[in-house]
Amino acid sequence: MKSIVKRWVAGMAFLGAVALMLCPPTFQASLTDLFPVKVGDTPLPADGLAKYTGMLNIVLQSPDFDAARKDADRLYQKMTAAGIQDITYRVPENMTAQMIDFLKKHKNSYVTDKTRLSSTEAVRQRAVQKVKTSLAPTVLPLREDPFLLMSDYVQNMPRPMSLWNEKEGVLHQFSDGENYILMVAPLEKKDVYLMMQQIDLIKQTPLSAATKLHLSGAPVHTEQMFQKCRQEIAVISVLSLLGLLILTYRLFRTRRALLLGAMNLGIGFLCGCVALFLFCPVVHILTFAFGSSLIGLCIDYSFHRFYAGPEGSRAVLKNMTSSFLTTVCCFVPLLFSSFSLLFQVAVFTLGGLTGTFLWVLVAPVPKVNPPAVRCPRFVLSRRSKVAFVALGVLIVLMGVGGWHLNHNPSVLYQPSPALQREEALFAKLNGPAAGRLLWVRGDTLWEALAKEESLRQKHDFFGLSVLLPANQEQNRQFVQRLYKEQSAALQSALGLTFQVAYKETPAVDEKAFWDAFLMMSAFVVRTPRDVWTVTPVPADVPDLGDKDVLFFEPAKHLSAALDRQATDSYGLLAVSFLLLAGLLGVLYRGKAPLYLLPSVIGSLGTLSILALCGESLTFFHWLGLFVVVGMSMDYTVFLFNSPRESFRPVLFSFLTSFIGFGLLSFIHFPMIAIMGKTLALGLGLSFLFSFILSSESIDTPAANVRRGRAPRKSGTSSTSKKSAVFFV
Amino acid sequence: MKYFFGLFLLLLSVGAHAQIDDTLFLKGIKSLDDGAFLYHQKKFVSDVERPFEADGVFQLVRDKGVILKQKNPEPWVFVSTPTRYCFDDKAGDLADLPYFSYIKKAVDDLLSGQDEALYQIGDVAYMEKDGLWFVDITPTQKRVAQFVRKITLRGKEKISFWKIEYTDGTRIEMDFVPIKQDFSNEIDC
Numbered sequence: 001m002k003s004i005v006k007r008w009v010a011g012m013a014f015l016g017a018v019a020l021m022l023c024p025p026t027f028q029a030s031l032t033d034l035f036p037v038k039v040g041d042t043p044l045p046a047d048g049l050a051k052y053t054g055m056l057n058i059v060l061q062s063p064d065f066d067a068a069r070k071d072a073d074r075l076y077q078k079m080t081a082a083g084i085q086d087i088t089y090r091v092p093e094n095m096t097a098q099m100i101d102f103l104k105k106h107k108n109s110y111v112t113d114k115t116r117l118s119s120t121e122a123v124r125q126r127a128v129q130k131v132k133t134s135l136a137p138t139v140l141p142l143r144e145d146p147f148l149l150m151s152d153y154v155q156n157m158p159r160p161m162s163l164w165n166e167k168e169g170v171l172h173q174f175s176d177g178e179n180y181i182l183m184v185a186p187l188e189k190k191d192v193y194l195m196m197q198q199i200d201l202i203k204q205t206p207l208s209a210a211t212k213l214h215l216s217g218a219p220v221h222t223e224q225m226f227q228k229c230r231q232e233i234a235v236i237s238v239l240s241l242l243g244l245l246i247l248t249y250r251l252f253r254t255r256r257a258l259l260l261g262a263m264n265l266g267i268g269f270l271c272g273c274v275a276l277f278l279f280c281p282v283v284h285i286l287t288f289a290f291g292s293s294l295i296g297l298c299i300d301y302s303f304h305r306f307y308a309g310p311e312g313s314r315a316v317l318k319n320m321t322s323s324f325l326t327t328v329c330c331f332v333p334l335l336f337s338s339f340s341l342l343f344q345v346a347v348f349t350l351g352g353l354t355g356t357f358l359w360v361l362v363a364p365v366p367k368v369n370p371p372a373v374r375c376p377r378f379v380l381s382r383r384s385k386v387a388f389v390a391l392g393v394l395i396v397l398m399g400v401g402g403w404h405l406n407h408n409p410s411v412l413y414q415p416s417p418a419l420q421r422e423e424a425l426f427a428k429l430n431g432p433a434a435g436r437l438l439w440v441r442g443d444t445l446w447e448a449l450a451k452e453e454s455l456r457q458k459h460d461f462f463g464l465s466v467l468l469p470a471n472q473e474q475n476r477q478f479v480q481r482l483y484k485e486q487s488a489a490l491q492s493a494l495g496l497t498f499q500v501a502y503k504e505t506p507a508v509d510e511k512a513f514w515d516a517f518l519m520m521s522a523f524v525v526r527t528p529r530d531v532w533t534v535t536p537v538p539a540d541v542p543d544l545g546d547k548d549v550l551f552f553e554p555a556k557h558l559s560a561a562l563d564r565q566a567t568d569s570y571g572l573l574a575v576s577f578l579l580l581a582g583l584l585g586v587l588y589r590g591k592a593p594l595y596l597l598p599s600v601i602g603s604l605g606t607l608s609i610l611a612l613c614g615e616s617l618t619f620f621h622w623l624g625l626f627v628v629v630g631m632s633m634d635y636t637v638f639l640f641n642s643p644r645e646s647f648r649p650v651l652f653s654f655l656t657s658f659i660g661f662g663l664l665s666f667i668h669f670p671m672i673a674i675m676g677k678t679l680a681l682g683l684g685l686s687f688l689f690s691f692i693l694s695s696e697s698i699d700t701p702a703a704n705v706r707r708g709r710a711p712r713k714s715g716t717s718s719t720s721k722k723s724a725v726f727f728v
Numbered sequence: 729m730k731y732f733f734g735l736f737l738l739l740l741s742v743g744a745h746a747q748i749d750d751t752l753f754l755k756g757i758k759s760l761d762d763g764a765f766l767y768h769q770k771k772f773v774s775d776v777e778r779p780f781e782a783d784g785v786f787q788l789v790r791d792k793g794v795i796l797k798q799k800n801p802e803p804w805v806f807v808s809t810p811t812r813y814c815f816d817d818k819a820g821d822l823a824d825l826p827y828f829s830y831i832k833k834a835v836d837d838l839l840s841g842q843d844e845a846l847y848q849i850g851d852v853a854y855m856e857k858d859g860l861w862f863v864d865i866t867p868t869q870k871r872v873a874q875f876v877r878k879i880t881l882r883g884k885e886k887i888s889f890w891k892i893e894y895t896d897g898t899r900i901e902m903d904f905v906p907i908k909q910d911f912s913n914e915i916d917c
Contacts, residue, residue, distance in 0.1 A: 094870055132780040133798070134769050134900050135806060135815070139875070141896045142775050166870075495777040 014270075025277050028284045034341050035561035037552055044439055044550065045532065048525030051086075051186050052437055052534060053554050057426050058183040058202065059214040065167070065179040071207045072170060072181045078205050079185060084198055088184040091166050091519060099467070100139060100154060102516045107145065108479045108505045109472040110153045113457045116471075116478045123147055124486040128493045146490055146500045147482060158462040163431040173429055180429055187219040192226055199223045216426040221415055229669045236663045243659040244299070251303065251652045261302040268298035268356035275351020280344050287341065289672055290623055291348035296657040297327060298356045300634050303649035305360050317361065319641050322587055324357045326633035329579035330626060333572045339565050342572070342623070349630070377644065378695035388692045392601040392685070399608020405566050406616030407559035412670050438463070438537045441548040445510065445524065445531045446470050451548055452533050459542060463535040464523040472507050566619035573625060580633065594693060595640060599632045602686030606678055609685075620671050624678030631657065631679075632686030639694035654687045763787070764911055765904040774897035785911065786904075793915040805914075812917035819917050860884055 028034070037044040058075070062068035076089050092098055103110050115123055127148045131138070139151040164171040164182050171182040187195045199219060207213060248258055272294055276283055301320060308316040327349075334346035380388075415423070440455070442448030449470035452463050469475065483502035491500050514521065525532040543551050577596070584592035603625045607617060635654060638646035661683065664676025764787035771780040784798035793809040807814050811822055850867035865879040873895075880891040891901045 094874075096870070096874055100874075129802065131773060131776070132771065132782070132801070133804070134771055134782065134902065135796075138773075138894075138896055138898065142773055494773075497775050497777060 025280060026282045028282060034284055034286075034339075035558060037550070037557060042441060042530070042548075044552065045525050045527045048527075048532060048534065049552075051525070053218055054187055055217050056185045056187050056199070056202075056215060056219045057217040057430075058185060059216075059426060059429065060181045060183075060207070060211055061178050061214060062208070062211040063178055064208075064210055065172070065174075065181075067208045068179050068181050068211050069168065069170065071211045072183060075202065075205050075207075076183065078201065079183075079198075082198065082201050084185050084187065086186050088171075088182075088519070088522065090169050091171055092169070095166050098516065102513075103150065103153065103467075104140060104144070106472075106505050106508045107140075107150050108476045109469060109508050111149055111475040111478055112153055112156050113453075114156075115149060115152060116475060120478075120482045120485045121489075123149075123482055124490050124493075126152075127490060131494055142494075142496070143498050146494075146496065147486070149479065149482075156460075157466055158456075158460045163429065175429070182429075184217075192222065195219055196223050196226065214422050214425055216419070216422045220419060220422070221413070224416060224419060225413070225669060229667060229672070232667045232669075236667065239663055240660040244656050247652045247656050247659075248299075248303075251648060252306065257302075257306055260306060261299060264302040264356055264359065265295060265298045267359045268294050268352040270352075271355025272348040272352025274355075276344060276348045279347050280340075282340075283344060284341055286671070287344040287348050290341070290345045290627065290675060291352070294349050294352040294356075295660070296631050296653070297349075297353055297634065299656055300631075300649075300653040301356055301360050303653045304638065304646065307649040308645070315642060315645075319638050319646070320357070320360065322641070323634040323637045324353065325583055325587075326580055326637060327353055327630040329583050330576045330630040330633065332579065333575040334626065337568065337572055339568065342565075342569070345623070345626075378691070380692060380695045385692060385695075388689070389597065389601070392605055392689060395612075396601065396604045396608045399605075399611040402611030402614075403607055403617055404611075405563055405618065407562040407566075407618055408616075409555045409559070411616050411618060412558075412562075414670070436537055436539055436541075437552045438533075438535050438541065439550045439552055440533045441550075442531050442533075443529075445533075448531050448533045448548075451546065452535075455541070455544065455546075455549060458544065459540065461535070461537045461541055463537075464520055464533045467517060467520060468508060468510075468513050476507070562619040566617075566622050569619065569622040569626075573622065573629075576626065576629060580629070591640075595633075595636050598636050598686045598689035598693060599629045601689050602632050602682045602684075603628045605685045606682040609681060610677065615677075618674060620674040621678050624675045625682065627675075627679055628682030628686065632683060632690070635683075635687050636690040636694075639690045643694045643696075650687075650690075654683060657683055658687075764907050764909045766907050767905075768903045770901045772899040772901075785907065785909065787909075787911045787915070789912045789915055792912065793917075795911050795915050797911070797914075807915055807917055809915065809917050814917040 036046070037049060060068045060072050060075070062071070072089070076087060079087060118126075124147065127146070130148050130151070131142065138145065138148055139154045145151060164173055166172070173180045173182075185198075187198050199215070202215065203213070205213075244261075245258060248261055249255070251257070272291060276287065300323070304316050304320060305313075331346045331349050331353075334342040335350075337343055337346075438452075438455075438461075440448045440452045442451060447470075449465045449468060452465040453470050456463060456465060480502055483500065487500040487502075490496070523533055523535055525534055537551070541551070543549070577600070580599075581592060581596055584595045588595055606625070606628065607621060610621065611617065635650050638650050658680055661676045661679035665673050665680055667673045667676065764785055767784055767786055769782045769784075771782070773780070781801075782798050783800050784796065784803075786794070786796045788794045791810070793807065796806040798804050804816050805814075808822070813820060813822055849869050849872055850865050853864040853866075855862045861883055863881040865881075867873040867876050867879070875895055877893045877895050878891075879893075880889075881887060882889040886906055887904055889901070889903050891899065893899045
């Protein structure tokens with residue numbers, strides 16, 4: 001009856017899990033997705049942000065402009081046919097003339113801030129001086145613009161941050177005998193596979209022999225990194241799996257153990273995913289990378305359970321429960337983190353771990369019958385143990401000075417030399433990289449423009465409000481007053497042959513503006529709730545602290561967010577250690593510090609060794625420490641409580657994790673490599689110190705060995721009698 | 729105003745850095761950096777009864793820059809160095825000049841001794857007669873042609889006259905007379 005209920009419960013749980021897996025949540029892949037950018041409490045529109053951070057720069061280079069132009073046309077057609085939209089390529093010919101024609105039609109609306117804030121007399125005097133000087137000819141004939149307001153506006157117009165010029169309707173540059181034509185395409189960033197296809201399509205487009213294609217921008221970096229990581233991960237997965245299979249087979253000498261291990265792993269992963277999908281509507285794929293400790297723990301549980309067999313169940317279950325609780329203590333604080341990735345890692349790990357643990361508890365113990373292997377006894381003098389611990393502490397202390405965070409993009413990511421050359425070329429052609437986007441929010445476009453204008457009064461830069469001013473009414477009122485007060489004086493000062501009189505011009509309306517300047521739509525992002533103007537600005541534009549104004553630098557933002565999360569994770573790690581200390585105190589009383597020591601030395605020693613090797617620490621190192629502590633407590637609990645019986649499963653479990661994570665440290669994707677390094681080193685140190693501290697002390701009960709007496713039995717006596725003895 | 733500083737600089741750089749050739753024009757242009765000049769300017773503006781006249785001094789020093797000091801009717805000083813410009817008390821980077829990038833290539837080429845850039849601005853007509861040389865430049869590059877209709881230069885051993893005709897009908901004529909004075913230490917921004 002009991003078994004029927006169990007089967008029903010298991011069956012229902014399985015069906016529920018499958019149902020959840022069939023309708024997974026939304027997945028995020030980019031690191032920037034983890035750190036939403038906010039202006040006050042309003043997040044920047046994600047689509048708009050992706051548009052500006054996911055631009056692909058396509059530059060065609062050729063000594064022959066016509067050939068490059070034909071190639072560019074062909075490429076543009078192919079890209080649009082493939083569904084790539086909003087490509088910046090064709091620009092209106094004679095843009096300046098068009099712009100001046102437009103401004104002329106609405107000239108009373110265009111007055112510089114400086115002019116509007118001056119007295120009418122000062123404006124008249126300046127106009128007289130300018131008309132007379134050889135350095136200042138006028139944009140419009142004097143009859144149309146006697147106070148030179150339009151000339152003043154055009155001549156003081158800030159230059160857009162770009163060195164590209166229009167030539168025959170495309171963005172062009174000529175440098176060192178070569179023609180360069182620019183296209184900018186916003187690629188589909190959310191779907192990495194689609195983005196890769198799009199880049200591939202661009203690369204495959206046939207070009208004339210003399211034309212070279214240069215690609216740069218965030219999508220190319222993503223594509224190259226993804227391609228490289230995919231290959232590396234495939235190789236590493238095969239090697240890790242091979243290692244796992246060999247070690248499992250070596251431990252149990254039966255293929256049945258492989259199946260049982262895989263089943264445990266499958267259940268762990270399924271439970272982890274179910275928990276994750278239930279609690280997190282949006283899941284970041286990094287969760288699976290940092291939740292990979294689950295694999296190690298599932299393998300651990302399998303090894304211990306199967307190795308002990310039905311006879312050793314009670315002792316193993318006791319150790320397993322302690323181990324499970326210590327891991328829970330380690331990950332529970334992450335559930336209270338405000339950082340979504342930490343929360344997801346905790347949910348995934350705890351869900352999977354709980355599932356595996358319950359499964360191991362209720363599942364019948366299979367008969368694997370591992371081979372009887374002599375397990376050597378390891379004996380250390382207390383003095384040696386103290387010396388080892390002192391060495392560990394010394395390593396930690398030696399490296400503490402080098403624990404400094406560095407989240408510079410170069411630490412987290414290093415592009416290939418070829419891609420670096422492409423980026424350098426684009427930077428040379430495009431001018432000094434702004435790297436800084438100004439986002440201004442408004443409930444309406446005019447509100448956003450007014451805020452942008454007030455910022456431009458403090459520091460001039462090119463933005464949408466240059467061509468579409470918000471304060472048109474004030475400008476028009478000023479112009480009217482100027483004509484009323486100064487017309488006669490101007491006429492007499494210059495000796496004009498015509499009557500200076502005010503003429504009304506229509507205000508600029510949005511529709512007319514977009515008809516004339518469609519390209520300027522790149523400066524606007526609209527959401528159902530608000531409107532944003534976006535423009536690249538120089539580094540010296542000051543941040544005045546307006547809640548609706550944000551200066552966004554992707555690299556800086558990411559760096560600051562990671563710094564913040566790393567700092568937060570110190571506290572969480574401390575809480576984990578405190579909880580662990582409390583639990584170990586309850587379970588092992590006075591020995592609790594000893595149980596904690598391998599994990600402490602393992603985790604802190606890892607940071608110190610990496611620092612001594614000159615590696616800068618990142619948030620991902622700190623995140624790796626949670627996994628190190630969570631997994632290494634398992635080694636400690638088993639080795640301390642039953643050193644000889646558990647030695648082989650712990651050793652093999654450690655080796656599987658060490659190989660898996662160690663191989664990951666060779667991946668070119670820094671975040672994964674950091675995790676691999678931290679875990680391999682941390683687990684190695686923790687295992688080593690667990691082993692050292694769990695070895696028999698020569699001067700306590702095992703001191704008898706030296707005197708030729710039998711040591712105290714600590715478990716299975718039959719093997720211990722035959723075992724080798726190691727002294728240190 | 730900044731835009732026109734750019735055009736003005738372009739003209740000056742033509743003289744200062746054009747390749748040395750055996751034409752009288754290039755010899756004359758080259759002589760621009762051989763001391764200071766007195767200038768007399770006449771500016772003809774449509775719809776204005778009489779031309780605006782002004783005079784002052786100007787000097788160009790190769791690799792250092794240019795100074796233009798107007799003395800009458802209102803004194804002002806314009807100085808340009810390879811990277812900066814100042815007009816009376818206002819100063820700025822040449823790189824910040826709006827639209828300067830459009831002609832920067834030509835200026836840079838001329839500064840490095842390549843007068844081909846001049847031909848990229850527009851059509852160049854050259855004539856020598858009785859030891860005098862005449863150059864007419866008709867801009868065809870859209871962004872220059874938008875504002876400048878024609879540039880005329882004239883000289884003998886040294887440049888003696890230039891005329892710039894703008895598309896709005898404005899015309900500026902300047903006569904140059906060499907003087908033995910040195911303002912090179914004032915070329916600083």
